[in-house]
Amino acid sequence: MWFLGFVILLIKLAAVLGALVLLAVYLVWIERRLLAKFETRLGPNRAGWHGALQPFADGVKILLKEDLIPEGADRFIFMMAPAVVATSALLLFVVVPFGEGFTLWGRRVPMLFTDLNVGLLYVVAISTVAVYGVVLAGWSSNSLYSLLGGIRGAAQMISYELSLGLSLAPVVMMAGSFSLVDIVDAQAAYPFILVQPVGFLIFLVSTMAEAHRLPFDIPEAENELMGGYHTEYSGMRFGLFFVGEYVNMLVLGSLAAVFFLGGWRGPLLPGVVWFVLKVLIVPFLLIWSRAALPRPRYDQLMAFGWKCLIPVALVNIIATGGLMLLFG
Amino acid sequence: MTRNKPNIWKYSLSAVKGIYDAYAVSMINFLRKPVTEEYPEYKRPLPERSRGRIILTRDPDGDERCVACYLCSAVCPTSCISMESAEREEDGRRFAIWFRINFARCIYCGQCEEACPTLAIQLTPDYEFCQYEVLDFVYEKEDLLVDHGGRHPDYNFYRHAGVTEKGDKGAHPDEEEPVNLKSNMP
Ligand code: SF4
Ligand code: SF4
Numbered sequence: 001m002w003f004l005g006f007v008i009l010l011i012k013l014a015a016v017l018g019a020l021v022l023l024a025v026y027l028v029w030i031e032r033r034l035l036a037k038f039e040t041r042l043g044p045n046r047a048g049w050h051g052a053l054q055p056f057a058d059g060v061k062i063l064l065k066e067d068l069i070p071e072g073a074d075r076f077i078f079m080m081a082p083a084v085v086a087t088s089a090l091l092l093f094v095v096v097p098f099g100e101g102f103t104l105w106g107r108r109v110p111m112l113f114t115d116l117n118v119g120l121l122y123v124v125a126i127s128t129v130a131v132y133g134v135v136l137a138g139w140s141s142n143s144l145y146s147l148l149g150g151i152r153g154a155a156q157m158i159s160y161e162l163s164l165g166l167s168l169a170p171v172v173m174m175a176g177s178f179s180l181v182d183i184v185d186a187q188a189a190y191p192f193i194l195v196q197p198v199g200f201l202i203f204l205v206s207t208m209a210e211a212h213r214l215p216f217d218i219p220e221a222e223n224e225l226m227g228g229y230h231t232e233y234s235g236m237r238f239g240l241f242f243v244g245e246y247v248n249m250l251v252l253g254s255l256a257a258v259f260f261l262g263g264w265r266g267p268l269l270p271g272v273v274w275f276v277l278k279v280l281i282v283p284f285l286l287i288w289s290r291a292a293l294p295r296p297r298y299d300q301l302m303a304f305g306w307k308c309l310i311p312v313a314l315v316n317i318i319a320t321g322g323l324m325l326l327f328g
Numbered sequence: 329m330t331r332n333k334p335n336i337w338k339y340s341l342s343a344v345k346g347i348y349d350a351y352a353v354s355m356i357n358f359l360r361k362p363v364t365e366e367y368p369e370y371k372r373p374l375p376e377r378s379r380g381r382i383i384l385t386r387d388p389d390g391d392e393r394c395v396a397c398y399l400c401s402a403v404c405p406t407s408c409i410s411m412e413s414a415e416r417e418e419d420g421r422r423f424a425i426w427f428r429i430n431f432a433r434c435i436y437c438g439q440c441e442e443a444c445p446t447l448a449i450q451l452t453p454d455y456e457f458c459q460y461e462v463l464d465f466v467y468e469k470e471d472l473l474v475d476h477g478g479r480h481p482d483y484n485f486y487r488h489a490g491v492t493e494k495g496d497k498g499a500h501p502d503e504e505e506p507v508n509l510k511s512n513m514p
Contacts, residue, residue: 038354042364291358292350 012113020093023276024246025055031246031287038291059239067235070142077140082230082237085133086244091126092251095119097181099264099272112181119180120172123255124165127210130248131157134212134219137241138229149228152298153212153219159305160209160216166313167202170320171259184263191262198316200260202309204285207252209305211245213286215293218301253282374453376479379436381454382429384469385447385478392473393448393485396424400440400449408433409440421486429472431457432465446485450478 029044029051036043047053069078097112116122131154138150172178174195175186186192193200209216220228230241257263257278266274296304365372374380387393396413411427440449459465477483 034358037362038358040357040360040362040364042362042366288351288354288358292354293347 009113016093016098016113017090020090020247020250021243024243024250025059027246027249027283028058028242029054031283031290034284034287035291038288062239063236065235067237068232070232072142073232074140074142077136078232079237081133081137081140082233082240082244083133084136085130086240086247088126088129088133089244089247089251091129092123092248093254095122095180096251096254096258097184097263098254098275100270115179115181118178120168120178120183123180124161124168127164128157128161130210130244131161133241133244134229137233138219141229141232143232145225145227145231146229149219149221149225149231153229156209156212156216156218156301156305159302160206160309163202163305163309163313164206164210166310166317167199167206168259169313169317170196170199173317173320173324180258180263184258184265187262187265191260191265193260196260196316196320198312199320200256202313202316203256203260204282205309207256207282208286208289209301211248211252211286213245213249214290215295216301217295218298221295223295249283249286250279253279256282374455376453378453378455379438379451381431381452381457382434382440382467382472383450383452383474383478384427384472385450385480386473386475387484387486388477388482389484390475391421392423393446393477394424394427394444395422395446395448395485396427397422397445399443399445403439403443404434405437405439406433406435424469427469427472429467430465431467432462447478447480447483450480452478 032054033043033045033051043051044054045051047057069075094113095116097115099112134153134157135150138146138148138153141147171183171192174192175183177183177186212219218228219225220230225231230238233241254275257275261278261281263278264272264275266278269277384392384394396411398411398413401407401409401411408430409428411424413422414425415422436451438451441451
């Protein structure tokens with residue numbers, strides 16, 4: 001019966017990949033509509049019902065564009081870099097439990113791909129790989145703007161990776177496990193956001209920096225760098241960066257859901273629905289921030305990361321440990 | 329270092345307040361009704377004097393106002409007006425045999441309307457005359473000429489200018505009676 005398990009795995013993979021990419025593509029439309037609402041505009045509402053076909057129109061447009069490779073670019077790296085961004089975002093989802101699991105033909109079908117016992121470390125490790133996409137894209141484009149964007153991206157993502165990891169340490173301490181399934185199970189009584197509000201805030205800010213979204217979109221700062229590391233990209237390769245960025249938003253949203261909001265747990269509705277709802281909270285906050293906040297200067301960004309977020313995260317870890325010793 | 333150190337607490341507080349205000353303001357805007365006007369469904373009524381498609385008007389008697397003086401053509405910054413003048417057989421009145429405006433070049437500045445002594449050329453609020461072919465933007469006299477007076481329905485250049493082509497001396501609006509040379513009464 002190994003065969004059946006294989007088929008189920010394939011179906012699951014296809015379904016989740018499809019759902020993730022579709023949701024990411026729709027997130028572009030949702031973002032444009034929401035951003036417009038924040039600016040008392042309407043946003044794209046022409047293609048289809050309230051503009052619901054806009055992602056497909058954009059997709060067709062972007063597919064028909066010429067795929068330019070600038071002169072002097074390192075062709076192979078230039079062509080591979082978008083794939084690194086998109087793949088690392090998708091790979092993160094492997095360890096995320098997105099539902100309760102059910103029984104099919106006498107087999108237990110868990111709603112996740114693999115329950116790594118070091119799942120959280122895997123998440124932190126893979127999300128760092130995305131830096132390579134940004135750096136290599138900036139380096140291989142043979143353009144000053146791209147290079148500056150790539151360097152900024154590297155510095156920013158490495159610094160904020162640190163506070164991201166540190167903000168998750170208290171979660172591990174409270175759950176007593178690195179496995180994402182165990183972390184969700186540990187939140188059966190209450191979600192960790194109630195006891196770790198500071199951790200959640202640090203996680204959220206680091207998330208913005210990780211996804212290099214405004215106000216932390218220093219690597220692609222349109223006003224100064226024309227688009228940063230993806231200045232030279234066109235056509236579907238640019239589309240891949242774009243989809244990667246939005247998949248990244250979703251994955252970071254699902255991580256927030258798993259680590260702080262109780263994962264798929266929730267009353268009444270089935271687990272998957274709760275999970276999707278919780279996943280969408282972080283993208284909404286990211287879009288809201290994009291509408292609200294200006295972009296900080298590069299040195300301010302680094303100063304904030306190293307002198308504010310990381311010390312606060314460390315204090316948070318110590319405080320959590322102390323309280324757990326006292327009461328636990 | 330003699331520089332004053334900023335008060336860290338005041339500094340942080342103002343930072344937090346700034347961020348909070350930004351989020352609050354954008355949320356207030358989020359809940360407001362969008363101000364966008366959706367164009368093909370809703371067409372904003374334009375003011376009467378807005379500058380759009382150009383017309384050539386007629387005077388109250390139904391004659392063409394344009395006297396083919398070339399003033400509009402001379403003043404036009406994009407040189408998009410051209411015409412050829414002629415005189416009418418019966419009374420020698422000048423008119424344009426052909427009159428052409430290339431709307432693909434017109435910038436709707438309204439200079440031609442300012443320059444025109446007879447109020448013949450006028451800009452109208454109509455702006456919806458897009459074409460797919462650039463040559464379709466070349467409007468001939470038949471396309472430009474309308475049979476009304478535009479914004480100045482009562483104006484007749486020849487009467488106001490006191491030219492005797494129509495009516496006798498003293499018959500024009502705002503004209504004084506001709507001086508009677510045979511009388512010395514004031
Ligand atoms: S509006 Fe300006 S550009 Fe257009 S025809 Fe008149 S003078 Fe020329
Ligand atoms: S439209 Fe007016 S300015 Fe132009 S030629 Fe005719 S009378 Fe002269």
